[in-house]
Amino acid sequence: MSEPAGQFSRLRLGTVVALFGLAALVLAGRAFQLQVLQQDRLKREGDARAVRVVPLAAHRGRILDRHGQPLAISTPVDSVWANPAELMGARHRWPELARALGLKPAALARRVTARRGREFVYLRRQVTPAVARRVRALGLPGVGLLREYRRYYPAGEVAAHVLGFTDVDDRGQEGLELALEEILRARPGRKRVVRDRKGHVIKDVELIQAPRPGRDVILAMDRRLQYLAYRELKRAVLRHRARGGSAVILDARTGEVLAMANQPGFNPNDRSQIRPGRYRNRAVTDVFEPGSAIKPFTVAAALERRVVSPRTVIDTAPGLLRVGRNTVRDVRNYGAIDVATIIRKSSNVGAARIALATPPEAFWRVLDRAGFGQVTAVGFPGEAAGRLAHYRHWRGFERAALAFGYGTSVTALQLAQAYTVFANGGRLVPASLLRLESPPATRQVVSRRTAQRVLAMLEGVVSREGTAAKAAVPGYRVAGKTGTVKKAGAGGYAEDAYLAVFVGIAPVSDPRLVMVVTVDDPRGEAYYGGEVAAPVFRRVMQGALRLLEVPPDGVLPRSRLLARVEGGA
Amino acid sequence: MNMRVLTAVLALAVLISAVAVVHTRHRHRSLFVTLQALEQERDALDVRWGQLQLEESTWGSHNRIERVARKRLGLVAPRPEDMVVIRDE
Numbered sequence: 159m160s161e162p163a164g165q166f167s168r169l170r171l172g173t174v175v176a177l178f179g180l181a182a183l184v185l186a187g188r189a190f191q192l193q194v195l196q197q198d199r200l201k202r203e204g205d206a207r208a209v210r211v212v213p214l215a216a217h218r219g220r221i222l223d224r225h226g227q228p229l230a231i232s233t234p235v236d237s238v239w240a241n242p243a244e245l246m247g248a249r250h251r252w253p254e255l256a257r258a259l260g261l262k263p264a265a266l267a268r269r270v271t272a273r274r275g276r277e278f279v280y281l282r283r284q285v286t287p288a289v290a291r292r293v294r295a296l297g298l299p300g301v302g303l304l305r306e307y308r309r310y311y312p313a314g315e316v317a318a319h320v321l322g323f324t325d326v327d328d329r330g331q332e333g334l335e336l337a338l339e340e341i342l343r344a345r346p347g348r349k350r351v352v353r354d355r356k357g358h359v360i361k362d363v364e365l366i367q368a369p370r371p372g373r374d375v376i377l378a379m380d381r382r383l384q385y386l387a388y389r390e391l392k393r394a395v396l397r398h399r400a401r402g403g404s405a406v407i408l409d410a411r412t413g414e415v416l417a418m419a420n421q422p423g424f425n426p427n428d429r430s431q432i433r434p435g436r437y438r439n440r441a442v443t444d445v446f447e448p449g450s451a452i453k454p455f456t457v458a459a460a461l462e463r464r465v466v467s468p469r470t471v472i473d474t475a476p477g478l479l480r481v482g483r484n485t486v487r488d489v490r491n492y493g494a495i496d497v498a499t500i501i502r503k504s505s506n507v508g509a510a511r512i513a514l515a516t517p518p519e520a521f522w523r524v525l526d527r528a529g530f531g532q533v534t535a536v537g538f539p540g541e542a543a544g545r546l547a548h549y550r551h552w553r554g555f556e557r558a559a560l561a562f563g564y565g566t567s568v569t570a571l572q573l574a575q576a577y578t579v580f581a582n583g584g585r586l587v588p589a590s591l592l593r594l595e596s597p598p599a600t601r602q603v604v605s606r607r608t609a610q611r612v613l614a615m616l617e618g619v620v621s622r623e624g625t626a627a628k629a630a631v632p633g634y635r636v637a638g639k640t641g642t643v644k645k646a647g648a649g650g651y652a653e654d655a656y657l658a659v660f661v662g663i664a665p666v667s668d669p670r671l672v673m674v675v676t677v678d679d680p681r682g683e684a685y686y687g688g689e690v691a692a693p694v695f696r697r698v699m700q701g702a703l704r705l706l707e708v709p710p711d712g713v714l715p716r717s718r719l720l721a722r723v724e725g726g727a
Numbered sequence: 728m729n730m731r732v733l734t735a736v737l738a739l740a741v742l743i744s745a746v747a748v749v750h751t752r753h754r755h756r757s758l759f760v761t762l763q764a765l766e767q768e769r770d771a772l773d774v775r776w777g778q779l780q781l782e783e784s785t786w787g788s789h790n791r792i793e794r795v796a797r798k799r800l801g802l803v804a805p806r807p808e809d810m811v812v813i814r815d816e
Contacts, residue, residue, distance in 0.1 A: 217773075227784070228780055228784055231777060231780055231781065232777070233774065233777025233778060233780070233781065234770065234773055234774045234777060287774065305770070310781055312780075312781060312784030312785065312788065313784075313788070314788075316789075359763065360759075361759065362759070362762075381789070382789065385789040385790070632807030633807055633810065633812070701804075709812070710810075710812050
């Protein structure tokens with residue numbers, strides 16, 4: 159019995175072994191095929207399903223004021239996107255999604271179906287955290303959130319013109335956002351990850367590019383002074399029903415722009431209402447004829463060449479002067495007055511006579527070195543250079559007209575910068591919108607003696623007998639010059655459109671601030687620079703000098719308080 | 728004899744290495760989960776920080792401070808008559 163059994167079992171064993179062997183061979187062969195022959199293709203296919211490159215958001219640099227207060231910040235927000243191919247499968251839930259997003263169902267449907275062939279469509283960009291949470295809670299297939307950054311401007315309209323704004327992709331469009339784009343811009347990174355079927359990241363494969371956030375920029379601006387300047391400018395523009403205006407405050411020693419405000423304004427946080435033209439930084443992009451505000455330079459050039467001295471008497475009677483076929487006029491007949499009085503009363507005839515006695519080359523050199531007709535170094539987009547013709551091209555009347563500020567044009571910033579000459583012992587300090595770490599290189603325009611003499615004359619302007627009595631700041635000695643300029647339009651000068659200007663320096667004993675105020679086309683009763691622009695200067699300076707803790711150098715009105723110091727040993 | 732010892736040692740090494748791989752994998756997974764949680768936390772804090780910065784500057788806006796100071800607290804800026812300058816020369 160054992161014999162057949164043994165034979166049978168050997169046959170059986172052989173068969174089983176052969177079958178198993180064959181199976182093992184098949185498996186090994188298949189394994190070889192998959193692991194070796196098709197490895198590349200399979201790995202590629204697998205990766206295509208699981209490995210993704212995802213962006214790593216990086217935030218744009220902040221813009222800070224000189225004390226580190228934020229003026230522009232990028233905060234993270236979510237944008238809702240969808241993969242239309244996947245979302246098409248969940249049509250019945252679209253109304254829910256539309257509700258969560260605050261979109262009309264029809265609009266959502268149009269948006270998705272129009273791009274059904276694509277893999278990516280934004281449903282709504284930069285939503286609030288609450289909307290993002292609701293969308294995430296829906297858990298729809300093919301709907302995702304993408305981290306983006308939105309720019310906020312905490313100072314709102316107050317600093318809007320200087321800062322400018324960015325577009326929805328956080329790229330600078332206007333103002334400093336555009337000028338400083340290279341520094342502020344963030345470079346988003348990318349990384350390769352493995353995701354599971356539900357889209358969760360389960361493994362970082364590699365960092366392709368590290369995200370690099372933008373660098374912060376510190377401006378020269380002082381938020382407190384900026385607010386003051388903006389508030390007072392706005393008030394004056396409203397009160398005098400003016401078309402617009404600008405105010406610029408420079409640090410007289412460093413040329414740093416402590417404030418630069420414009421009207422009309424706009425809210426940079428809500429760009430739906432921005433109208434082109436509203437966001438122009440007029441203080442830098444718009445030129446005007448400086449009018450009487452140029453007279454200190456006329457006098458400085460004459461003093462420099464010893465054509466006149468502050469006490470030289472010039473006859474301005476009868477209040478008009480014929481130059482070629484044109485006539486220079488004064489408001490009234492001032493008679494024979496000295497140079498200081500010409501500045502104080504702002505006599506056009508006197509200024510013209512002085513300029514005609516000065517060699518054209520000397521006059522031109524002072525204006526040219528004071529920066530007239532040249533863009534400043536601030537590097538603001540769209541900055542205007544103004545105009546100053548070369549003295550070789552001057553004709554008779556042009557020379558006389560230049561003496562009281564017609565035939566040349568400047569921006570408010572240029573004018574403020576030019577006045578640093580008188581605030582700084584004859585040296586021009588270049589304007590800077592960025593905070594400086596070290597004092598800038600200055601340039602001698604006129605001698606220290608000339609600058610001090612002109613400054614003394616300018617102090618006379620802000621006196622009861624001067625044109626700018628309303629610029630006086632209690633407790634401080636203030637110098638300045640008014641200007642009331644007829645506006646040039648198409649076809650010559652307008653009869654009843656003026657630009658009121660005031661340029662001031664304070665305090666006179668050790669100048670710290672230079673401020674320019676322009677009010678464009680005041681349509682109220684008053685239109686003189688001394689009536690419209692000078693009060694803005696006074697109100698702003700009163701606050702600014704206190705904020706900067708500048709000790710009063712003038713006479714305070716008799717105080718009602720009496721401080722008594724009990725005598726020590 | 729030598730051969731056998733070597734084989735045993737190698738087998739042991741393979742075993743240890745295999746266990747080590749499993750262990751490392753496990754650590755990788757758990758650390759990755761932690762990393763992701765921390766990244767999410769960082770993001771959330773980043774969002775919060777941005778919101779707080781905005782909130783701070785909204786509360787601290789000069790506009791509001793001035794309104795509160797003048798209207799609610801009834802403060803006024805000192806007039807020149809109220810000031811006395813003490814010079815130390």
